[in-house]
Amino acid sequence: xxxxxxxxxxxxxxxxxxxxxxxxxxxxxxxxxxxxxxxxxxxxxxxxxxxxxxxxxxxxxxxxxxxxxxxxxxxxxxxxxxxxxxxxxxxxxxxxxxxxxxxxxxxxxxxxxxxxxxxxxxxxxxxxxxxxxxxxxxxxxxxxxxxxxxxxxxxxxxxxxxxxxxxxxxxxxxxxxxxxxxxxxxxxxxxxxxxxxxxxxxxxxxxxxxxxxxxxxxxxxxxxxxxxxxxxxxxxxxxxxxxxxxxxxxxxxxxxxxxxxxxxxxxxxxxxxxxxxxxxxxxxxxxxxxxxxxxxxxxxxxxxxxxxxxxxxxxxxxxxxxxxxxxxxxxxxxxxxxxxxxxxxxxxxxxxxxxxxxxxxxxxxxxxxxxxxxxxxxxx
Numbered sequence: 001x002x003x004x005x006x007x008x009x010x011x012x013x014x015x016x017x018x019x020x021x022x023x024x025x026x027x028x029x030x031x032x033x034x035x036x037x038x039x040x041x042x043x044x045x046x047x048x049x050x051x052x053x054x055x056x057x058x059x060x061x062x063x064x065x066x067x068x069x070x071x072x073x074x075x076x077x078x079x080x081x082x083x084x085x086x087x088x089x090x091x092x093x094x095x096x097x098x099x100x101x102x103x104x105x106x107x108x109x110x111x112x113x114x115x116x117x118x119x120x121x122x123x124x125x126x127x128x129x130x131x132x133x134x135x136x137x138x139x140x141x142x143x144x145x146x147x148x149x150x151x152x153x154x155x156x157x158x159x160x161x162x163x164x165x166x167x168x169x170x171x172x173x174x175x176x177x178x179x180x181x182x183x184x185x186x187x188x189x190x191x192x193x194x195x196x197x198x199x200x201x202x203x204x205x206x207x208x209x210x211x212x213x214x215x216x217x218x219x220x221x222x223x224x225x226x227x228x229x230x231x232x233x234x235x236x237x238x239x240x241x242x243x244x245x246x247x248x249x250x251x252x253x254x255x256x257x258x259x260x261x262x263x264x265x266x267x268x269x270x271x272x273x274x275x276x277x278x279x280x281x282x283x284x285x286x287x288x289x290x291x292x293x294x295x296x297x298x299x300x301x302x303x304x305x306x307x308x309x310x311x312x313x314x315x316x317x318x319x320x321x322x323x324x325x326x327x328x329x330x331x332x333x334x335x336x337x338x339x340x341x342x343x344x345x346x347x348x349x350x351x352x353x354x355x356x357x358x359x360x361x362x363x364x365x366x367x368x369x370x371x372x373x374x375x376x377x378x379x380x
Contacts, residue, residue, distance in 0.1 A: 021149075028237050032245065032266065032270055043256065054257075065265055065268045068272055069359050070318075070319035072366065075279075076101060076366055096364075100362055108357065119338055121194060127353045128353065136178050137360065139249055140173070143243075146241035151238055152379055158226070166222075173250060176205075191346075191352065192343025193342065241270060249263045283305035286305065290304070328352075
């Protein structure tokens, strides 16, 4: 999620009222502040309980992570025909919707079909490298996007120059972290298929480290200058989201093995904060939003829009389970292929890679500044 929403704006004499997605504490917790409590706690877990904590973290990660992917599909493909026709969308956005919604999945489907039919396990393994490449990039852009969202809500806008500093630093930190993970050529496995990392010369890694360190320092200076300019005020929840996304979730993700299991869940929780607020505003915009549900037993949920939001969340949970587990497991059992060459979990491999990579392309379209739905529903 990368939002480029507005340029710098003058600060009014009377400070505007604070605005949040859900509230100061919930925003802090969901946008990334929970990392400050969870990471230290993981270091205090007794050795005999690490297995139980790891299993719990794994299950919670899937419970939170999979709906976050599914929600992107629910939003992206809603009224998709209108988007393809450019009915209410400009030409540039129309092209982006067609590319991300049609061209990319067809191209990825052709790639996986060819690799599977030809039995080219090495070719399929390259998709794993692509996934980790795009996942890191996506984490950076989402952290930046959360900062922009909070800045708009708080009316603490960043100038174009400040945005360039933030983006450059994000990409610099991500690139160094990605190169660091590829320091030596190594064969690894993902759902039973081998994939290979890339050899990175030490001099290139040192340059990347220097650039990341310098850009991080420049970002700190920029934040301090803005803090002074705005009388000791910043969109703090957004700053936390940005810092945690870059450093706790990407650069230092390997600090603790348990932390690696928790990071995807926290990234997804950050995403859900925006999506659930967005969907709530969509449902509240309907004419019958404040009516009571038709069935009295459901009136405990309150107005009709709350029931619809809950339905959206439940649908996302079901779609996530279908996409990540049920459908690929059924295909693995029903479709014959060479398991000695392609492993015993080929369709799980394909599904997980496909959804992770495609999610990046979907988000890159949905949350753009020129998207009329973002301005209409996200900041109400």
